[in-house]
Amino acid sequence: xxxxxxHLARLLDEAACDGRAIPQLQxxxxxxxxxxxxxxxxARRIERGEQVSGLKMGFTSRAKMVQMGIETMIFGRxxxxxxxxxxxxxxxxxxxxxxxxxxIAFRLGRPLSGRITHFDAMAAVEWIAPAIEIIDSRYExxxxxxxxxxxxNSSASGYVxxxxxxxxxxxxxxxxxxxxxxxxxxxxxxAAILGNPWRSLVAAAAFAERYGFVLRAGDIVMAGGATAAVxxxxxARVKLETQGLSEIAxxxx
Amino acid sequence: MDQMIxxxxxxxRAAESTRMPIEPLAGRLPVRDIAHAYAVQSANTRASLxxxxxxxxxxxxxxxxxxxxQLGVDQPDYGMLxxxxxVPDGDVIxxxxxxxxxxxxxxxxxxxxxxxxxxPSSAEVLDAIGWVVPALEIVDSRxxxxxxxxxxxxxxxxxxxxxxxxxxxxxxAELDLRLCGMxxxxxxxxxxxxxxxxxxxxxxxxxxxxxxxxxxxxxPLAAGDIVLSGALxxxxxxxxxxxxxxxxxxxxxxxxxFGKE
Numbered sequence: 298x299x300x301x302x303x304h305l306a307r308l309l310d311e312a313a314c315d316g317r318a319i320p321q322l323q324x325x326x327x328x329x330x331x332x333x334x335x336x337x338x339x340a341r342r343i344e345r346g347e348q349v350s351g352l353k354m355g356f357t358s359r360a361k362m363v364q365m366g367i368e369t370m371i372f373g374r375x376x377x378x379x380x381x382x383x384x385x386x387x388x389x390x391x392x393x394x395x396x397x398x399x400x401i402a403f404r405l406g407r408p409l410s411g412r413i414t415h416f417d418a419m420a421a422v423e424w425i426a427p428a429i430e431i432i433d434s435r436y437e438x439x440x441x442x443x444x445x446x447x448x449x450n451s452s453a454s455g456y457v458x459x460x461x462x463x464x465x466x467x468x469x470x471x472x473x474x475x476x477x478x479x480x481x482x483x484x485x486x487x488a489a490i491l492g493n494p495w496r497s498l499v500a501a502a503a504f505a506e507r508y509g510f511v512l513r514a515g516d517i518v519m520a521g522g523a524t525a526a527v528x529x530x531x532x533a534r535v536k537l538e539t540q541g542l543s544e545i546a547x548x549x550x
Numbered sequence: 551m552d553q554m555i556x557x558x559x560x561x562x563r564a565a566e567s568t569r570m571p572i573e574p575l576a577g578r579l580p581v582r583d584i585a586h587a588y589a590v591q592s593a594n595t596r597a598s599l600x601x602x603x604x605x606x607x608x609x610x611x612x613x614x615x616x617x618x619x620q621l622g623v624d625q626p627d628y629g630m631l632x633x634x635x636x637v638p639d640g641d642v643i644x645x646x647x648x649x650x651x652x653x654x655x656x657x658x659x660x661x662x663x664x665x666x667x668x669x670p671s672s673a674e675v676l677d678a679i680g681w682v683v684p685a686l687e688i689v690d691s692r693x694x695x696x697x698x699x700x701x702x703x704x705x706x707x708x709x710x711x712x713x714x715x716x717x718x719x720x721x722x723a724e725l726d727l728r729l730c731g732m733x734x735x736x737x738x739x740x741x742x743x744x745x746x747x748x749x750x751x752x753x754x755x756x757x758x759x760x761x762x763x764x765x766x767x768x769x770p771l772a773a774g775d776i777v778l779s780g781a782l783x784x785x786x787x788x789x790x791x792x793x794x795x796x797x798x799x800x801x802x803x804x805x806x807x808f809g810k811e
Contacts, residue, residue, distance in 0.1 A: 360743075470799040472731035472745030481615075481751075484783075486731035486743040486799070523743070540729035540745070540799055 302330070306337035309449050312435040313338075318393045321436050322445050328369075331447035332508055338450060339374050347376040350517055351405075352505070353430060354497045355451040357521030358489040361398075364525045367443050372504045373451030375517065381431065383459035386550040389531035392433040392454055395549070397529055398522030399473040399537050401487050401494040402428035402458050405516050409498075411506040418498045424461035425468060427539040429475070429547065430519055431455030432526055456519060457547045469493040472540040473523050477533050483524035487539070494520040551580040559593035562706055565692035569649050574693050576701035583701075590705035595630050606776055607631040608764065609687060610756045611708040612700065613749045613780025623700045626750060628760055629708025631776055637688075637714045637806055645809040648690040648711050651788045654781035655734045655796035655804070657727060657746065657753045658685035658715055661777065665761040666770035675758045678771070681719035682727070684798040686806050687778050688712040689785065713778055716796070716804020724800075728752045731799035732782035736792055744783025753779040 305322065312319045326334065343349070355361070355371040362368050381387040389395065406423030413421075433454035436445060446452060471487040491497050497520035505512050512518060529535060529549055536546040558575050565572045579586045599605065612618055612626045637643055643651075662680030670678075690711030693702050703709045727746045734742040750756045756779040761771050771777065788794065788808050795805035 359740075470731040470733050470797050472726075472729040472747070472799055474729065474745060474747050481747060484745050484748045486733050486745060486783075488731060488733035488740055488797070489743040492733075492740050538729060540726055540731055 302334050302337055305334045305448060306341060309334065309435055310338045310341045316391050316393050318437040319435055321441055322448065326444040326448060328444055328447060331444040334448035335373065335450050342376055342378070347378045349374055350377050350380065351375050351519070352501055352512065352516065353451060353453050353456070353519040354501055354521040357491050357497050358523060360485070360489060360525045361522050367446070369443055370500055371443070371447050371451050372501065373453035375453050375456060375519065379453065379455045381455050381457045381547050383457050383545050383547065386548045387431065387455055389549040392431070393435060394439060395431050395433045395454060395529060396526035397475065397535050398430050398432065398526040399475045399483065399485065399524055399539070400428040400430050400522055401468055401490065401520045402426045403498050403518045403520065404461065405512055405514055405518065407514050409502040409505070409512040411502060413499055413502045415495055415499060418495055418502070419464060422464040422498070425464045425466070426458045426461040427537055427542045427545055428519055429457040429535060429537050429545060430522065457545055458517065459545065460543050462542055466541065468495070471542065474538045475524065475527060476536045477527060477529055482527045485524035487523050489523045490520050497521050554578065554580050555586065555589045555593055558590045558705060559597065562590070562692050563594055563597060569646065571649050571692055571694040574697050574699065574702050575705060576699045579701060584704060587701040587704035591629065591707055594707060598632060604633040605630055606633045606636070607778070608760060608771070608775065609708055609710050609713070609778040610760050610780045611703065613756050621700050626756060626759060626780065627700065627704045627708050628763065629710040631710065631713060631778065635710065635712050637712050639714055639716050640805050642807045642809045643688065643712060645790055645811045648688065649692065650696060651688050651690045651711055651808070652785040653734065653788050653794045654687050654689065654785040655732050655742070655783065655798065656685045656687050656781055657749070657779050657798065657801070658683050659757055659777045659779060660719070661771055661773055661775045664770055664772040666765050668762055668766045670758060670761050670765070672754060672758055675754060675761055676722060679722045682722050682725055682801065683719050684716040684796060684801045684804045685778055686714040686794060686796055686804050687781070688788070688806070714804055714806045715776070716802055718802050720801060726800060727754060730801060732796065734783060734786060734794065734796045736786055736794055741786050742783040746782060748782050749780040756780045
């Protein structure tokens, strides 16, 4: 079985490296087995010299649950190689069929893990930022089971964050507008993220303990999409406006 | 022609008072155009005023890109708000009062001044606003199963039902009406999300459109008028016993409950 996980991790990692779609997995993995595949694929990235930069939460909003037909919160790990510079460009060819979604991100000033309160979460956060996540399933047609998507690092592919804000502001109901080439494509509120994005950070800390890692000082936690994700073509310019926070943008080259 | 308009208006009035919805009526308009649909609405506005109802404002509908696409139209519409349609914040709507109610969260403007120019500037519109408050609109259709075209909804007073004004009342200058977030909870469960931009790109655009249309129609907005500017997110169907509350970022909150037999 160990051998099989290694094989699946390699398959998914290579698909991500090549920006190439693969068929859905034939194995009926349990969720824990899928997270093992995810961890093995992450180990391959680390071997190549990538550094873990934090964690992304998935399926934290009803819109995303409805869009993908999945009703369980999940996570993936992000690395420095996935960061896209704010105002910069990311090559579209690097991805299979990328989608973008509006998020809120937290940057930790202190480590977090386990069962924590909202006070613990707020005390550990150094910065809050509006963020665009680039998600990209390595599966054909973006079709997957819960275990498939978890094994595929929860579709983590890229993220744009910057600049940041102090965490002492109310982020429970910020209007968010995601535009592509100047046209508003998704309109929503940060309230769609579990009712309040801070809950997503509390859930992330619980995931960390459950799956045997720690959210470290300096790590970024992406709280999850506030709206459905939007498919984007090469050349598209993506912009996120968030009530009371900075505007961020990037392009697909 | 006038006879047919009076006939359709009468059927809508009867449907409202008996809570017995009718079939779509667009096909029976003398000419299936917007002007004839508004003629039916006006006939009922006159009947309401004769019956002693007091006109206190307007509602703007069809303000979201999604709803316009759904109905195949590229313009908003408007309806009349009467004093007896207002429900106090936090209060209960009597069971059976409406046919097939749905709830949407909006920004309401309370006018400090009238706007009688047929093409007011956005500066004039902004200047004329007295207060801004969060609001719930409870829309209802006298047409069975909400099978409406734009003509049906216009004739049917823009599918209006009840409205609730929340608080606190604020000055427009303090607010980011374009990016303010909106969350509508049904029985404590966050169900509908949106932002100011969902209403015609900016709730002020909707108000400016209405002010021009009303001035051109000879019934300009007046000081004290309430204007419900249009939904900030998808509407949610209401069942007996449901409690709805909405929060609009930077504005405040508003709630209502549907009574149970």
